[in-house]
Amino acid sequence: MATNQQVVLASRPEGALSAENFRLMESELPALEDGQFLIKNLYLSLDAGFRQWMNEGASDNYLSAMPLDAPVQSIVLGRIAESRHPEYPEGALVMGRTAWETWSVADGSDLMTIIDESEGVPLHEYLAALGPAGMTAYFGLLDIGRPRRGDNILVSAAGGGVGAIVGQIAKIKGCRTVGMSSSEEKCAWLRDELNYDAAVNYRAGEDLSSQLEHQFPDGLDIYFDNVGGALLDTAMQHLALGARIVLCGAISQYDTDSHEGIHHMWELITKRARAEGFMFSDYMDRYPEAIAEMSDWIAAGKLSSPVTVADGIGETAQAYSDMLTGKSRGKCLVKLA
Numbered sequence: 001m002a003t004n005q006q007v008v009l010a011s012r013p014e015g016a017l018s019a020e021n022f023r024l025m026e027s028e029l030p031a032l033e034d035g036q037f038l039i040k041n042l043y044l045s046l047d048a049g050f051r052q053w054m055n056e057g058a059s060d061n062y063l064s065a066m067p068l069d070a071p072v073q074s075i076v077l078g079r080i081a082e083s084r085h086p087e088y089p090e091g092a093l094v095m096g097r098t099a100w101e102t103w104s105v106a107d108g109s110d111l112m113t114i115i116d117e118s119e120g121v122p123l124h125e126y127l128a129a130l131g132p133a134g135m136t137a138y139f140g141l142l143d144i145g146r147p148r149r150g151d152n153i154l155v156s157a158a159g160g161g162v163g164a165i166v167g168q169i170a171k172i173k174g175c176r177t178v179g180m181s182s183s184e185e186k187c188a189w190l191r192d193e194l195n196y197d198a199a200v201n202y203r204a205g206e207d208l209s210s211q212l213e214h215q216f217p218d219g220l221d222i223y224f225d226n227v228g229g230a231l232l233d234t235a236m237q238h239l240a241l242g243a244r245i246v247l248c249g250a251i252s253q254y255d256t257d258s259h260e261g262i263h264h265m266w267e268l269i270t271k272r273a274r275a276e277g278f279m280f281s282d283y284m285d286r287y288p289e290a291i292a293e294m295s296d297w298i299a300a301g302k303l304s305s306p307v308t309v310a311d312g313i314g315e316t317a318q319a320y321s322d323m324l325t326g327k328s329r330g331k332c333l334v335k336l337a
């Protein structure tokens with residue numbers, strides 16, 4: 001019987017989390033019951049959004065607070081090693097929400113899907129452009145943002161798992177793209193490697209509003225918001241008439257329970273603008289459509305997934321902390337097998 005290695009939430013982060021909030025533990029795998037299958041995990045997905053459910057009492061309509069001393073919830077990609085479920089055969093590649101662990105026992109719930117493997121597609125793409133990050137970028141930008149050729153788009157966390165894909169799809173749709181990031185070095189990478197037309201360092205001493213005024217003299221048509229808080233409030237002062245704000249995430253707020261207020265709501269009225277939230281999981285029945293189009297873009301060399309890959313489950317906690325503090329680039333993953 002194989003031993004499972006799991007990363008558990010050992011203590012609740014007070015403010016910014018660190019690797020010390022987690023602990024690696026080992027346990028015996030349980031015997032499968034009818035309706036269950038065993039996944040040998042190949043990659044763990046590190047997702048910024050899960051940070052908010054590590055807080056005490058965190059609860060919304062989507063997920064509730066992760067319990068202490070239990071494995072940290074996560075999206076994983078793995079192969080079925082053993083099955084007592086008629087719809088999930090041994091050998092199938094699957095993706096779903098289980099935990100930071102080397103093996104998972106699943107029953108087909110929690111976003112579990114069988115992946116239709118295509119020749120030549122590297123496995124990690126199923127957690128990047130062709131996985132939750134890519135689905136979030138695709139439906140958030142195209143369904144909520146509704147880009148038109150020539151639109152001016154601002155993206156926050158522009159080089160992250162979601163943001164890197166948003167910027168590239170916006171370029172494919174003929175938009176002018178401006179990415180925000182936390183250093184000059186990352187901004188240069190956004191322009192040189194991710195094809196953004198321009199980049200703004202929100203941590204530069206220069207006033208962010210002046211930088212946005214310079215980049216968007218006629219206002220921005222779409223703001224794809226991954227961070228919320230002060231950056232969102234500032235961007236709201238630079239909307240063009242009929243602008244769309246895609247409320248994807250609020251990473252600047254996940255370290256606290258009390259979210260910062262937004263002061264420039266009035267701009268939505270005078271600019272006849274729309275701010276709309278969404279969850280990628282709402283679109284599960286349309287993933288095939290997105291995967292088909294994104295696969296064509298990847299094959300045509302128009303889209304690629306930058307990734308930062310940590311090696312082995314023991315690196316998971318540090319890699320997650322590094323991602324939240326902006327040390328990584330692109331989609332963050334842990335390679336297990």
Ligand SMILES: NC(=O)c1ccc[n+]([C@@H]2O[C@H](COP(=O)([O-])OP(=O)(O)OC[C@H]3O[C@@H](n4cnc5c(N)ncnc54)[C@H](OP(=O)(O)O)[C@@H]3O)[C@@H](O)[C@H]2O)c1
Pocket residue numbers: 046047048049050132133136157158159160161162163180181182183186226227231247248249250251252253278279280281323324325326327328330331332
């Ligand atoms: N709605 C949905 O269905 C859905 C699904 C998936 C993800 N999301 C959201 O999408 C966002 C991105 O998630 P991800 O997993 O792809 O993470 P990510 O962008 O790969 O990593 C997070 C990045 O956010 C930036 N950041 C961190 N703290 C910040 C702060 N205080 N202010 C501004 N930027 C900060 C850093 O990039 P820089 O160094 O470049 O600033 C960091 O690398 C998150 O808000 C997440 O909740 C939403």
